[in-house]
Amino acid sequence: MTQTIVIAEMSNNAVHSSTAELVAAAKTFGGEPTVVVPCVDANQAAGAANMGAGSIIAAKSGAFTHYDAKGWASALDAVVPQGTLITGASPQSKDLAARLAARRGLSVVQDAVAIDGNNITSPVYSGKAMQTVSITGPAVISVRSNVFAPASGGAGEPTIVDTTGDVATSVQEFMARASERLDVAEANIVISGGRGMGSPENFVHLEAIADTIGAAVGASRAAVDTWEAIPHAMQVGQTGKTVNPNLYIAVGISGAIQHLAGMRSSKYIVAINKDADAPIFQHADYGIVATWEEALPVLHDSLKSMMG
Amino acid sequence: MPNIIVLVKQVPDTNAKIVVSGDRVDLSSVKMVMSPYDEFAVETAMKHKEAAGGEVTALTVGGAGADKILKDAKAIGVDHIVRVEASQEMDSNALQTVLAQAVTELGGEVVYCGKSAADTGAGSTGPGLAERLGWTSVSNVIGATFDGGFSVVTPSGGDHAKMSLSLPAVISCDKGDFKVRKPNVKGIMQAKRAAVDVRSIEVPASSITVVNQSLPPAKPAGKTYEGGAAAAEVANLLRDEANVL
Numbered sequence: 411m412t413q414t415i416v417i418a419e420m421s422n423n424a425v426h427s428s429t430a431e432l433v434a435a436a437k438t439f440g441g442e443p444t445v446v447v448p449c450v451d452a453n454q455a456a457g458a459a460n461m462g463a464g465s466i467i468a469a470k471s472g473a474f475t476h477y478d479a480k481g482w483a484s485a486l487d488a489v490v491p492q493g494t495l496i497t498g499a500s501p502q503s504k505d506l507a508a509r510l511a512a513r514r515g516l517s518v519v520q521d522a523v524a525i526d527g528n529n530i531t532s533p534v535y536s537g538k539a540m541q542t543v544s545i546t547g548p549a550v551i552s553v554r555s556n557v558f559a560p561a562s563g564g565a566g567e568p569t570i571v572d573t574t575g576d577v578a579t580s581v582q583e584f585m586a587r588a589s590e591r592l593d594v595a596e597a598n599i600v601i602s603g604g605r606g607m608g609s610p611e612n613f614v615h616l617e618a619i620a621d622t623i624g625a626a627v628g629a630s631r632a633a634v635d636t637w638e639a640i641p642h643a644m645q646v647g648q649t650g651k652t653v654n655p656n657l658y659i660a661v662g663i664s665g666a667i668q669h670l671a672g673m674r675s676s677k678y679i680v681a682i683n684k685d686a687d688a689p690i691f692q693h694a695d696y697g698i699v700a701t702w703e704e705a706l707p708v709l710h711d712s713l714k715s716m717m718g
Numbered sequence: 719m720p721n722i723i724v725l726v727k728q729v730p731d732t733n734a735k736i737v738v739s740g741d742r743v744d745l746s747s748v749k750m751v752m753s754p755y756d757e758f759a760v761e762t763a764m765k766h767k768e769a770a771g772g773e774v775t776a777l778t779v780g781g782a783g784a785d786k787i788l789k790d791a792k793a794i795g796v797d798h799i800v801r802v803e804a805s806q807e808m809d810s811n812a813l814q815t816v817l818a819q820a821v822t823e824l825g826g827e828v829v830y831c832g833k834s835a836a837d838t839g840a841g842s843t844g845p846g847l848a849e850r851l852g853w854t855s856v857s858n859v860i861g862a863t864f865d866g867g868f869s870v871v872t873p874s875g876g877d878h879a880k881m882s883l884s885l886p887a888v889i890s891c892d893k894g895d896f897k898v899r900k901p902n903v904k905g906i907m908q909a910k911r912a913a914v915d916v917r918s919i920e921v922p923a924s925s926i927t928v929v930n931q932s933l934p935p936a937k938p939a940g941k942t943y944e945g946g947a948a949a950a951e952v953a954n955l956l957r958d959e960a961n962v963l
Contacts, residue, residue, distance in 0.1 A: 479845050501857065501858050508842035511811070520839070520840040521840070535837055539736050539933055540932050542929045545925065549926065578887075579856060581874075581879050583880050584880075648732050649732075657963075667735070668733065677960075680952060680956070695937070695960065696940055697940055698945075698949055699943065700946035701946065704947075705949045709950075
């Protein structure tokens with residue numbers, strides 16, 4: 411049996427709920443996973459309680475104030491037991507996974523969506539194919555969110571261990587993102603507009619629905635390339651962000667292959683497009699052949715009454 | 719003046735349809751191109767050279783077929799093109815070990831690469847290479863400035879952070895708010911004549927092997943409705959059937 415260690419997924423210095431999914435992924439290897447929480451203050455590790463861990467280590471260091479790849483990898487390496495390491499698959503966690511693996515001379519498998527014994531499956535070619543690899547001995551595995559049902563129970567009290575890291579960068583300044591909205595890569599629901607929206611001003615209709623259901627607003631590459639008012643940060647697709655929400659609503663998006671690459675793994679897909687032959691409909695669970703002007707007001711009213 | 723290295727990888731054209739034959743992806747009829755994020759790495763490397771001097775070397779690992787993307791980089795303006803000869807599949811540990819030796823041989827002081835390659839999407843190479851070299855790394859960089867020290871802009875907790883760092887470092891590049899330069903006719907002519915510096919480095923054994931590749935499971939056919947009024951029913955289904963609201 412392989413000893414497994416979960417590196418807790420952190421968000422704003424708190425343990426993110428997806429950490430419980432990582433524990434569930436680790437449990438597929440058998441045994442009781444240890445969860446290591448990178449924290450500045452040991453109180454931040456409280457969030458790892460009841461996530462199914464066999465034990466919890468609060469790895470406490472000033473090095474964890476801001477993400478610094480070298481600093482985090484060195485500070486964690488000093489306190490993380492040997493074995494197979496499981497991390498989240500956010501951009502930061504994948505970066506950390508790669509550094510930790512290299513530091514220990516291990517190989518890394520990124521974006522796991524299934525684990526079966528020593529066989530690990532990940533999407534490749536932007537989700538156009540799936541690849542299963544076999545690992546020999548310990549490895550570092552980053553696991554996508556919304557794949558494993560969260561574990562529960564287990565350890566509550568962390569053991570606090572002080573550590574130090576070799577931080578090599580310094581933050582000069584933080585620059586607020588142009589938009590206060592949810593990031594498409596982090597949202598459970600994403601509503602995206604394409605060039606079919608007609609003009610960037612019409613994205614207010616998407617924003618209104620987003621506000622009702624707590625969604626992030628995304629855009630196709632065509633929309634981002636056509637309109638300066640639509641920033642690249644909103645772009646979903648191969649050269650934008652890859653999203654994996656529970657619900658993806660595509661409005662006025664035809665479904666170019668590079669857009670599909672960024673959103674096809676969404677759990678449910680709704681497509682609204684006036685062209686019945688748009689490729690997006692082949693990937694939609696629910697398709698509505700209509701203009702956005704017809705469909706969005708109806709959708710918004712229905713959602714508003716549901717959300718009370 | 720910095721010795722600048724940019725890593726480039728040959729991948730299938732991102733608009734290509736991926737087909738599977740047997741238990742492997744079949745790329746035999748797919749056009750191969752430089753991985754899209756590598757184009758931002760090449761552009762940032764060229765900007766670094768313009769600001770600080772030095773020379774830019776484009777480096778890849780692969781067979782002779784990969785010379786094409788090195789020539790593409792040469793046409794854009796890099797000074798040297800180097801390929802480490804390799805034909806076998808490599809896991810991240812093997813590839814990074816080879817790259818670390820190549821960067822050391824070439825005397826690199828800063829390495830640029832794409833944030834991930836369009837085939838694996840893993841994004842392991844930049845940070846893993848940096849760790850092996852004992853260097854700093856910053857990933858998903860969307861901009862870099864070279865005046866009065868070296869600083870990069872990267873996403874951080876929903877915002878952007880401008881970070882200063884010192885060399886040596888590995889910088890993995892995301893799409894930034896800038897255009898990438900295209901080759902001109904002179905560059906293309908020079909690239910045609912340019913010789914690839916082919917090197918051989920011993921490849922360590924891999925502990926990860928590919929078992930199979932397959933197409934993603936097809937989704938069951940969805941429900942399609944005509945007319946905007948159907949949005950009300952879809953909203954109900956999202957709540958009652960899909961349970962996502």
